[in-house]
Amino acid sequence: MQDLSEEIVIKPKPVEKVVAESVNVAFEGFTKAQVQGLVGKLEGSNVNIMQNPPSNLNKAKVNGQLFVVSNNGAYKAPAALQAQTTVVPVQWVEDFTQGIVHAKYGFALSNCTFFVFSQDDDETLERLVKQNNGELTQSYAQAKLIVMPKPQNILGGNQTEHTNRLIRLFIQSHSLTYESFTSLPTIVSSHYIDDCLSSNTLLEAEPTYNAGLLFTLYLQGDRSVFYTPPKVAKKEKRQKTVGELLETVSRQQADEGIILEDCVIAVAEQELYARAFRLCNLLGAVVTDQITPQFTTHVISSKITPMLKQSLTNLQTKAVDQLNKLTKLTSDTITGGNSSTAIIGYGHNMKLVTIEWLEQCLVQGARVAEESFVPEVAQSNAGVSSEDIGRMRRQQYNVKRNTFNGMTFAIKQDSFGQTVANEEGIIVTSFGEFTSLDDMFEFMARNIIENGGKLLPTDTYTRSNYIIMDDGTNPKIWELLGQGPLVDHLNRKIIHYRWVDHCIQRNTLIDDCDKMHLLPLPNKVPIPSFSQAIVTLTLFEKNDREVFEFLVGLYGFGRNADEKQRPHRSTHIVVHKVEMLAQSATLKALSMIKTQRERPKVVSLDWLIDSMMFGQVQDGEQEQYRVDVSQVRFK
Numbered sequence: 189m190q191d192l193s194e195e196i197v198i199k200p201k202p203v204e205k206v207v208a209e210s211v212n213v214a215f216e217g218f219t220k221a222q223v224q225g226l227v228g229k230l231e232g233s234n235v236n237i238m239q240n241p242p243s244n245l246n247k248a249k250v251n252g253q254l255f256v257v258s259n260n261g262a263y264k265a266p267a268a269l270q271a272q273t274t275v276v277p278v279q280w281v282e283d284f285t286q287g288i289v290h291a292k293y294g295f296a297l298s299n300c301t302f303f304v305f306s307q308d309d310d311e312t313l314e315r316l317v318k319q320n321n322g323e324l325t326q327s328y329a330q331a332k333l334i335v336m337p338k339p340q341n342i343l344g345g346n347q348t349e350h351t352n353r354l355i356r357l358f359i360q361s362h363s364l365t366y367e368s369f370t371s372l373p374t375i376v377s378s379h380y381i382d383d384c385l386s387s388n389t390l391l392e393a394e395p396t397y398n399a400g401l402l403f404t405l406y407l408q409g410d411r412s413v414f415y416t417p418p419k420v421a422k423k424e425k426r427q428k429t430v431g432e433l434l435e436t437v438s439r440q441q442a443d444e445g446i447i448l449e450d451c452v453i454a455v456a457e458q459e460l461y462a463r464a465f466r467l468c469n470l471l472g473a474v475v476t477d478q479i480t481p482q483f484t485t486h487v488i489s490s491k492i493t494p495m496l497k498q499s500l501t502n503l504q505t506k507a508v509d510q511l512n513k514l515t516k517l518t519s520d521t522i523t524g525g526n527s528s529t530a531i532i533g534y535g536h537n538m539k540l541v542t543i544e545w546l547e548q549c550l551v552q553g554a555r556v557a558e559e560s561f562v563p564e565v566a567q568s569n570a571g572v573s574s575e576d577i578g579r580m581r582r583q584q585y586n587v588k589r590n591t592f593n594g595m596t597f598a599i600k601q602d603s604f605g606q607t608v609a610n611e612e613g614i615i616v617t618s619f620g621e622f623t624s625l626d627d628m629f630e631f632m633a634r635n636i637i638e639n640g641g642k643l644l645p646t647d648t649y650t651r652s653n654y655i656i657m658d659d660g661t662n663p664k665i666w667e668l669l670g671q672g673p674l675v676d677h678l679n680r681k682i683i684h685y686r687w688v689d690h691c692i693q694r695n696t697l698i699d700d701c702d703k704m705h706l707l708p709l710p711n712k713v714p715i716p717s718f719s720q721a722i723v724t725l726t727l728f729e730k731n732d733r734e735v736f737e738f739l740v741g742l743y744g745f746g747r748n749a750d751e752k753q754r755p756h757r758s759t760h761i762v763v764h765k766v767e768m769l770a771q772s773a774t775l776k777a778l779s780m781i782k783t784q785r786e787r788p789k790v791v792s793l794d795w796l797i798d799s800m801m802f803g804q805v806q807d808g809e810q811e812q813y814r815v816d817v818s819q820v821r822f823k
Contacts, residue, residue: 210252214238214245217259226257229281245269257281261295261321262653277321296384296594297322299642303331303373305358313337313378320385328362333393334375348400351377355401356413363415370452370474371465372398389594389640392586399480447549448473454480456489456496460543464488467546479538486558487540491566494626500538568626585637591695592641596652597688598680599632599643601625603658606712618713618742619689632656632685639692655680656688659709666710666801674707684708705738711803714744721805722746723796724758724788726774727765736762736796743800758788760808762796763815775817790815 213235215223227237238245242256242263254273256263257280265273276293283291297320304314304324313335314324325331336354355375358364364372375397384391405411451473455461461477468475479487479500489496545561604625609615615622622628633643644652655676665682668674674682687706691698723745725736740747748758755761755778769775778787789808792815799806806813 211235212238212250212252212254213257214242214254215257216242216263218257226278226281229285233285235284255280258295260298277319279315279318279321283315283319291319293319294385294388295321296388297381297390298594300390301325301330301332302335303328303333304335304337305354306337313381316381328373331373333380334358334373335381336375336377336397338378347377347379348397351375351397352401352404355397359413359415365417366411366414367465367469367474369414370398370402370476374398374478387590389587389590395478395480398478399483402483447471447553447555448546451485452476452480452483453486453488453546454478454484454538456487460488460490464543464546467543467550471546471549473546481538484538486545487538488543488546489540489563490542491563492540493566494568494624494630498630500540568624585634587640588638589640589695591639591691592636592697594640594642595654595697596642596644597636597654597656598645598652599629599656600658600661601629603661603708604628606660607658619685632688635692636688651678652680654683656683656685657708658712659684660712661708663710663801665707666704666797669704682708703735705735705742709739709742710801711743713742715803716744718744718799718805719746720759721799722748722757722759724748724755724761724774725764726761726772727763727768729764732764736793739800740796756787760795761788761790762793763790764793766792766815769815769817779817790817 211234213230214237215226218226230237238250238254242265245254246266246268250269250272252272254269256265256273256275257278258275259278261275261277263275274293277295280291280293283289297317301323302317302325304317305328306313317324317335328334336351336358359369374393374395376393377397380391380393405413448468448471451468451471453464453468453473453475455464455475455477456479458477461475465475476484487496487500539558540563541558541561542563545556545558548556548561607615607617607625607628613623615625615628617628620628620631622631636643655678665674676682684707690706723740724747725733725740728736746759748755750757755774761774761778763769763772763775775790791808791813795806795808795813798813808814
C-alpha cells in the first residue's frame with residue numbers, strides 16, 4: 189500500500205501566465221481515449237506531454253512549470269513539486285491553444301450540468317462555467333440548472349426583476365407551454381455562479397425563480413406568456429379503461445381538461461413521472477418532481493417510505509419557518525408590525541395518493557375522494573432508487589457549514605446489517621440512539637450534507653473520498669495501522685461515522701481518521717463480558733489517554749470511579765509508559781495498601797489492545813502482559 193504521508197493536496201489556483209518553453213502537461217482521471225483526444229488538441233503547441241501518470245512524477249523528471257489537467261481536481265502531488273504544479277480542468281487545454289493565459293480555474297462546479305440562456309453571442313458565462321469544471325448542455329431539459337446571465341443594457345429594476353424578464357424571453361424563445369415550464373430544472377441567476385466560486389463549492393440551488401414566476405402569474409391570472417399549441421378537432425370520447433382513455437383522448441380534450449385545474453402534483457418516484465405527467469396533462473393539473481409545501485397539493489407515490497415521510501416533515505418545517513419570516517416581513521411593511529397578514533399560497537396540507545387516483549379521476553371524469561388511494565406504509569427504504577433519495581435530500585437539506593468542503597462520502601450499509609435493537613426497540617450506537625437503520629443512515633446523511641459534504645450512492649463502482657463502515661467489518665484492521673493510509677479497493681479512506689462526528693464537533697476537517705477509536709473497531713461493541721473487567725489507566729500522555737479512555741468506554745469495560753484513592757477496587761491497572769513506573773501515583777497508592785485482599789493485576793497496554801482486538805478479556809498473568817512492580821521504589 190502506498191505511503192501518502194509525504195504528499196499534500198494541491199488546491200486549484202489562478203493561472204497567471206504560461207511560458208510555453210517550460211510547460212509540462214500531465215493528465216489525471218481520464219480514460220486512455222480521452223487523454224489521446226486532449227493530446228491531439230495540444231498538437232502544434234510548444235508543450236511537453238508527460239508520459240507517466242502524475243502520481244509517478246518526481247522533481248527530477250519535471251523541469252519548469254507543470255499543469256495537471258484533472259477530471260475532478262483531486263490530484264495529490266509530492267511536496268517537492270508543489271511550487272511548480274497547478275491543477276486545472278479540461279477547459280485549460282482549449283484556452284491554452286487559443287492563447288488565453290490570465291484565466292482563473294477551479295472545480296467548484298464539478299458534477300453539475302448547466303444550460304446557459306443567452307440572447308447574443310457572448311460566451312463569457314459559458315466559458316466561466318467550463319473553467320470551473322462545470323458541464324454545459326445544449327438541451328435545457330437535460331440540465332440540472334438553467335442559468336440566466338447578467339442583464340446587459342437594461343435600465344431600472346433590481347436583479348430579480350431583470351432575471352424574471354430573461355425567464356419570460358426564455359419561455360417565448362423556446363415556445364414553452366405552462367405544463368412544460370412547471371417541469372423545468374431549477375433556474376438560477378449568474379449571481380449563483382459567483383457565489384459558488386466565492387465559496388469554492390457547489391451550493392444548494394433553491395427553485396426561487398421557478399416558483400416565484402408561477403406565483404406572480406397565479407396572482408395576475410395571466411398565462412399569456414406561455415405557448416399554446418393549436419387545437420385539433422375533437423375525436424369521439426371513449427371511457428372504458430385507462431389504457432383506452434390515454435390512447436383516445438385528443439390533445440384538444442387535454443387542453444380543455446379542468447378536472448384537476450387547481451392541483452399542483454409532485455411525483456416522488458422518478459419511474460412514475462412519465463405516466464403521471466401524461467395523466468396530469470389530460471386532467472389539467474400542474475405536475476413537477478419537486479415538492480414545494482407552499483404550492484404542492486398532492487404527492488404521488490406507490491408507498492410511504494421512512495425516507496419520504498421524513499422528507500415531507502422536514503420540508504413542511506422549512507415552509508413554516510419561511511411563512512413565519514414572510515408573515516412578519518409583510519406585517520412590518522404594511523402595518524408597522526401591529527397585525528398579522530395572511531399569505532396566499534401557504535397553509536394548505538399536501539395529500540399523499542397513489543397514481544391510481546389520477547387514473548380514476550380520468551375514468552370518472554370528475555375529481556374522486558383521495559381517502560381510498562392512500563399509499564401503503566413501508567417499514568424501510570428498500571426499493572427506493574438512489575436518484576429519488578438524492579433528490580429528496582437535495583430538497584430538504586441545506587449546507588450550513590463548510591466543514592467538509594465538498595468531500596464525498598459513501599456509506600457501506602451492508603456492514604451495519606448485524607446491528608440489532610435493544611429490548612425497547614432502540615438501536616444504541618456510539619453516536620446516538622435510533623428507531624431503525626434507515627433512521628440512522630439518514631442521520632449520517634443529513635450531518636454530512638449540512639456540513640458541506642456530498643453523499644454518493646453506495647455501490648462497488650462509486651468513487652468517493654471516504655467510505656463509512658461499521659465496527660466489526662474487518663477484525664484485523666488494527667494490524668494494518670502504520671502501513672500507510674487505510675483504503676479499500678477504490679482507494680477510499682476507511683472511516684467510522686465517529687470520525688465525521690469528530691470533525692463536526694471541531695468544525696474543521698481533521699485528517700486523523702487513522703486513529704484507533706475513529707476507525708471501524710475489530711468487533712461489534714459493547715462486549716457484555718468486558719463489564720467484569722474494571723480498568724484503570726496510568727502513565728498515559730494526554731492524547732493517548734483520550735483515545736484509550738474512549739475505547740474503554742466503547743468496549744464496555746468497567747471503570748473505577750475512585751481510582752486515585754482506591755485503586756484496589758480495579759481488577760486491572762493498565763500501564764503505558766512502563767519505564768516510568770516510579771512516577772505513577774496510582775501504583776504508589778496501591779503499594780501503600782497493606783490489606784490481604786486480592787490486588788489488581790498490573791498489565792501492559794498490549795493486554796488492553798489484545799483484549800479489544802480478540803473480543804475477550806486476556807489473562808493478565810501471562811508473561812507478555814504482566815508488569816512487575818514489586819521492586820519499584822516510588823517517588
